[in-house]
């Protein structure tokens with residue numbers, strides 16, 4: 001998958017950022033006494049008052065840790081079954097083609113790969129939101145969005161085994177399990193690179209070398225909204241795929257590394273076919289939809305040279321663990337990476 005260097009995860013996946021849905025809180029978990037010590041107060045403030053409720057939280061957290069431990073193995077099994085048994089309705093959507101991309105995207109790509117490319121020029125093609133470095137750009141044609149959603153609905157209605165996108169989203173599809181990583185998502189990430197290189201140089205925008213991609217779905221009878229969080233990504237792309245829906249805006253607060261006492265939130269609307277680019281560490285969430293169904297393609301893009309220095313989820317030096325495929329985008333250090341380096345070192349990668 002990578003040129004020789006296998007991707008890895010960070011051990012914090014089994015202990016940190018565990019989402020307690022009913023109280024809307026992320027916790028770190030080592031054991032019961034530690035959970036009470038570190039999060040007892042926040043849980044109480046959110047309505048977890050009785051001993052029984054706390055025990056229920058502990059059971060849920062332990063179950064989530066167990067789920068995470070089985071995840072890789074189960075995902076590999078699902079992938080094998082899907083590749084053997086699933087008959088796509090629109091086999092063409094699995095391989096990225098120029099005709100899927102909005103003409104304006106192709107124009108931005110031409111600009112960013114020309115000798116004239118610079119940030120100022122790029123910004124004239126993008127919509128910017130506040131000073132948070134959140135940008136909107138045309139990505140796909142509407143026709144492609146419809147075909148992709150139709151394909152994913154076909155998959156959803158099939159009897160194939162399904163994973164869930166992440167701890168917080170219950171509905172949607174993990175695109176690597178559908179076999180879309182190599183023919184669709186890697187080329188898409190590579191074509192975004194000249195853009196992310198100009199927008200997010202210090203986050204390794206020039207050398208995003210892996211991703212985790214999934215589609216999230218919101219509807220009245222399923223998930224309605226998404227709690228506040230940051231992504232396990234250096235840079236995130238979030239493209240609205242439709243279908244018809246009202247409300248469900250995204251909101252963005254502070255960058256996780258420098259929170260302010262009174263964060264100012266901004267809301268950003270979805271526009272079908274357009275994508276938002278934001279820093280993975282920008283705290284965000286999704287407001288409830290009012291009606292209809294909302295589908296979005298989310299690509300968490302990672303730069304190994306950046307995250308090998310500091311895991312964005314536990315904010316410590318990553319403790320590497322074996323992984324499948326792109327893992328969580330870490331790699332074993334090469335000799336020159338063993339010394340702490342400025343982030344610009346990723347230009348070497």
Ligand SMILES: O=C(O)CCC(=O)C(=O)O
Nearest residue numbers: 216226231238286296298
């Ligand atoms: O609902 C959305 O569009 C955002 C989803 C998201 O932030 C995530 O899955 O990380």
Ligand SMILES: [Fe+2]
Nearest residue numbers: 229230231284
């Ligand atoms: Fe997110």
